[in-house]
Amino acid sequence: MLENSRSVVKGRFKVNPAKRKCLIFSDNEGLSYIQPLFIGALESIETPYEVHLIKNYKEILSDTDTPLSFESVKELNIFDERNIKQLLKEQYMGTQLYIASSWKTAEYLFSLALDCGYSEEEIQVHGLGEKTEYVFCAKCYNLTLKDNEENVVCSNCNTVLVVTHEYSKLRKGYLGFAKTN
Numbered sequence: 001m002l003e004n005s006r007s008v009v010k011g012r013f014k015v016n017p018a019k020r021k022c023l024i025f026s027d028n029e030g031l032s033y034i035q036p037l038f039i040g041a042l043e044s045i046e047t048p049y050e051v052h053l054i055k056n057y058k059e060i061l062s063d064t065d066t067p068l069s070f071e072s073v074k075e076l077n078i079f080d081e082r083n084i085k086q087l088l089k090e091q092y093m094g095t096q097l098y099i100a101s102s103w104k105t106a107e108y109l110f111s112l113a114l115d116c117g118y119s120e121e122e123i124q125v126h127g128l129g130e131k132t133e134y135v136f137c138a139k140c141y142n143l144t145l146k147d148n149e150e151n152v153v154c155s156n157c158n159t160v161l162v163v164t165h166e167y168s169k170l171r172k173g174y175l176g177f178a179k180t181n
């Protein structure tokens with residue numbers, strides 16, 4: 001769903017002083033991206049912010065945490081979808097949402113935010129680590145892992161597919177057509 005979205009930020013997050021509040025979702029991978037620079041920028045313009053550290057069950061149990069350069073932090077369990085949605089819905093109008101995390105987590109949080117009525121302009125996303133992309137086979141409707149090649153062999157029906165740039169949100173993959181000759 002994040003594919004080709006305007007919300008994806010490649011460099012640094014953009015700080016907008018007009019925003020009333022910033023809601024930040026991060027995971028352990030995202031922390032080094034938001035601190036100290038981004039958090040420092042928010043503090044210098046005195047925009048209120050809230051950081052929610054998204055953790056999986058294993059991380060909640062372990063106590064090997066990344067040191068934090070800010071005080072206002074809360075922890076959220078990634079499987080606690082109800083609480084995450086509740087938090088998203090209770091924000092004021094004019095809240096800017098920032099997501100800095102692994103691509104997988106970013107994808108998940110981004111779709112929850114859209115479900116809760118956020119527009120792409122209200123969300124900035126910075127994904128980290130490996131990005132998993134798929135090719136959708138037009139012949140058997142199976143998804144195959146995408147590499148950087150022009151063609152990919154469907155892992156289900158073995159058809160050689162030509163990978164297009166056309167992304168299907170519904171199929172969650174780039175369309176792949178059977179290669180002729």
Ligand SMILES: [Zn+2]
Pocket residue numbers: 137138139140141142154155156157158159
């Ligand atoms: Zn196939």
